[in-house]
Amino acid sequence: MSAQDSHVKQSPAYEMALVRVEDVVKHFPIGTGLFGGQAVRAVDGVSFEVRSGETLGLVGESGCGKSTLGRVIAQLQPATAGHVFFRDTDLVRLHGEKLRRMRQQMQMIFQDPYASLNPRMTVGDIIGEPLQNFGIARGKERERRINEVMRTCGLNPNFIRRYPHEFSGGQRQRIGIARALVLNPTFIVADEPISALDVSIQAQIVNLLEDLQDRFKLTYLFIAHDLSVVRHLSDRVAVMYLGKIVEIADSKEIYLNPLHPYTKALLSSIPIPDPDLEAQREPILLKGEIPSPVNPPTGCRFHTRCPIAQFPKCSEEEPPLEEKAAGHRAACHFAGQL
Amino acid sequence: MVNKGETLGIVGESGCGKSVTALSVLRLIPEPGRIVSGHIWFKDRDVASYSREELREYRGNDVSMIFQDPMTSLNPVLRVGFQIKEAMVAHERFDNKTADERVVPMLQKVRISDPKERAKNYPHQFSGGMRQRAMIAMGLSNEPDLLIADEPTTALDVTVQAQIIELLRDLNRDMGTAVVLITHNLAVVASLCTRVIVMYAGRIVESGPTRQIFNSPQHPYTWSLLQSIPRIDSTQHDKLLTIAGLPPDLSNPPPGCLFHPRCRFRVDRCSKEEPPLEEVGPEQAARCWVLMKNALAGAEPVR
Ligand SMILES: Nc1ncnc2c1ncn2[C@@H]1O[C@H](COP(=O)(O)OP(=O)(O)OP(=O)(O)O)[C@@H](O)[C@H]1O
Ligand code: SF4
Ligand code: SF4
Ligand SMILES: [Mg+2]
Numbered sequence: 197m198s199a200q201d202s203h204v205k206q207s208p209a210y211e212m213a214l215v216r217v218e219d220v221v222k223h224f225p226i227g228t229g230l231f232g233g234q235a236v237r238a239v240d241g242v243s244f245e246v247r248s249g250e251t252l253g254l255v256g257e258s259g260c261g262k263s264t265l266g267r268v269i270a271q272l273q274p275a276t277a278g279h280v281f282f283r284d285t286d287l288v289r290l291h292g293e294k295l296r297r298m299r300q301q302m303q304m305i306f307q308d309p310y311a312s313l314n315p316r317m318t319v320g321d322i323i324g325e326p327l328q329n330f331g332i333a334r335g336k337e338r339e340r341r342i343n344e345v346m347r348t349c350g351l352n353p354n355f356i357r358r359y360p361h362e363f364s365g366g367q368r369q370r371i372g373i374a375r376a377l378v379l380n381p382t383f384i385v386a387d388e389p390i391s392a393l394d395v396s397i398q399a400q401i402v403n404l405l406e407d408l409q410d411r412f413k414l415t416y417l418f419i420a421h422d423l424s425v426v427r428h429l430s431d432r433v434a435v436m437y438l439g440k441i442v443e444i445a446d447s448k449e450i451y452l453n454p455l456h457p458y459t460k461a462l463l464s465s466i467p468i469p470d471p472d473l474e475a476q477r478e479p480i481l482l483k484g485e486i487p488s489p490v491n492p493p494t495g496c497r498f499h500t501r502c503p504i505a506q507f508p509k510c511s512e513e514e515p516p517l518e519e520k521a522a523g524h525r526a527a528c529h530f531a532g533q534l
Numbered sequence: 535m536v537n538k539g540e541t542l543g544i545v546g547e548s549g550c551g552k553s554v555t556a557l558s559v560l561r562l563i564p565e566p567g568r569i570v571s572g573h574i575w576f577k578d579r580d581v582a583s584y585s586r587e588e589l590r591e592y593r594g595n596d597v598s599m600i601f602q603d604p605m606t607s608l609n610p611v612l613r614v615g616f617q618i619k620e621a622m623v624a625h626e627r628f629d630n631k632t633a634d635e636r637v638v639p640m641l642q643k644v645r646i647s648d649p650k651e652r653a654k655n656y657p658h659q660f661s662g663g664m665r666q667r668a669m670i671a672m673g674l675s676n677e678p679d680l681l682i683a684d685e686p687t688t689a690l691d692v693t694v695q696a697q698i699i700e701l702l703r704d705l706n707r708d709m710g711t712a713v714v715l716i717t718h719n720l721a722v723v724a725s726l727c728t729r730v731i732v733m734y735a736g737r738i739v740e741s742g743p744t745r746q747i748f749n750s751p752q753h754p755y756t757w758s759l760l761q762s763i764p765r766i767d768s769t770q771h772d773k774l775l776t777i778a779g780l781p782p783d784l785s786n787p788p789p790g791c792l793f794h795p796r797c798r799f800r801v802d803r804c805s806k807e808e809p810p811l812e813e814v815g816p817e818q819a820a821r822c823w824v825l826m827k828n829a830l831a832g833a834e835p836v837r
Pocket of ligand 4 (some may be wrong): 262263264387
């Protein structure tokens, strides 16, 4: 194996933002009764950019709003407020044909390869459906394109008329990926694409995603809760907590030098598959439960569980997400002090 | 086969028979059960086809089992505290009153804050991590000698996972409870277990002390698994090693070594004869004609 880091991308467009998210908010109103008039504040004011050609990893606890953010960016759900720019066009202001054309360039891969494929459609129809929806290719041309993308994703085109249940989990995820690729998108939101798969299959899909990125110059927003995989795949990593981004930096930087106490706790909690190193690891154990996104804590949302919170500052003043070192932003009054 | 007070990890892919093995390893398959070439038959049915409900019936006083998904194991319309109490009463180890008194301390033991109030909650009012801990409280309430945890942390975040592992470690140390952890997460095994069993397609393919298995795996499947997972502490970007192909269809298994269609070290013999599980080092056993020490040395297998 080469010790060289083969994954560094040097395209001139590398630093350019492909997707820019500005103050995006997504609230889900919850009906009557106890919570009458209230809302789940799933995403609560989030700004960042995804650079052209990079993989941005998005991590955080279950329920912190990762999938919601992914769906809002991919235009599968409308934002409650804020802007999503794609190459400087504000998607939130687009409608009809113009929005459709933009959406063609952004696709989503879902976590559950069982639930996300229509069991009554053949594989060919599932993969080809977006071509239909966008009125792109018909007949022979459609068939040709489906064949091609199946081969690209390591699926045998002879299986084009089979149904999803005839495939294993890993192959179904390949079908989901083929469907996302069929329109030649530039940007892909991958929402936990490997968490439902067996260990020996996960590596196959991770490698496939990397190959596709190299081949088609794709930009990824990669959502996951497995930080080892995120570290492996991502150029930069954003950490989310209760609807907010609390830290964002280069992948290496965030793993070596986490500044936010939550990031630090998260990283210290990851077991290493090596018993000798494991014996030395000392996780920072967080107290308490994840607070409700209906009624998030005041000030810094992490203050109810933060090992270094200082009162009243942390419970009264919300820390802004600001640059603490070159390209390294964190939202904490006492960044780097844990 | 599980020693008193030990922590044993059983690793393998989904559907590889890990859960069933846990039961048979523990000799939990009752009398009419017999083992026919790797499958465990009970009342003329393959135990692999048993539902969770049926498996749960094996639960006794000395053994507790906790499952991956607490939502299917907790009754949604009953208060959590009541369910923990019922688990104790059902096994007749404690009388009604003692069982009642034990509920809150049990919740406390699994680090649920405000245990007194929380005991009155229904499962949906708990977060995923809390439900998992409530399940563990239930599993421990009868003071079992052995706790079998089937993928107890897969659905959880790493921070909660760390709490649960810490909890299992404490129980093992303080109460001498033996723990069998069934998982596909090798890192969790490295963290908690002293001994490991690796399963493939319903067979034990390797077993031994954790340190040895991780430092010197002898079965190609174990070796490949360890090479295929990205590590948080890795400093360079290498392509992950993949295991080609898929796990076999157990109704139509390949001849010879069950791993041979996916094995990069196979020799002629592998597709003809199934290797036995043989000792390969101190307390370490593997089921392979070649073994990694020979494969990596580039040497031809001797047999
Ligand atoms: N359609 C919806 N209606 C109401 N609430 C919702 C809806 N979708 C998501 N939520 C809530 O929004 C919050 C964020 O959910 P989301 O699925 O984005 O989390 P996540 O970070 O992806 O979690 P996980 O890691 O478990 O997938 C949660 O509290 C969830 O219950
Ligand atoms: S702002 Fe205060 S409570 Fe929030 S993370 Fe920083 S130290 Fe902790
Ligand atoms: S017996 Fe042969 S095929 Fe099976 S694991 Fe060993 S080398 Fe591979
Ligand atoms: Mg999600």
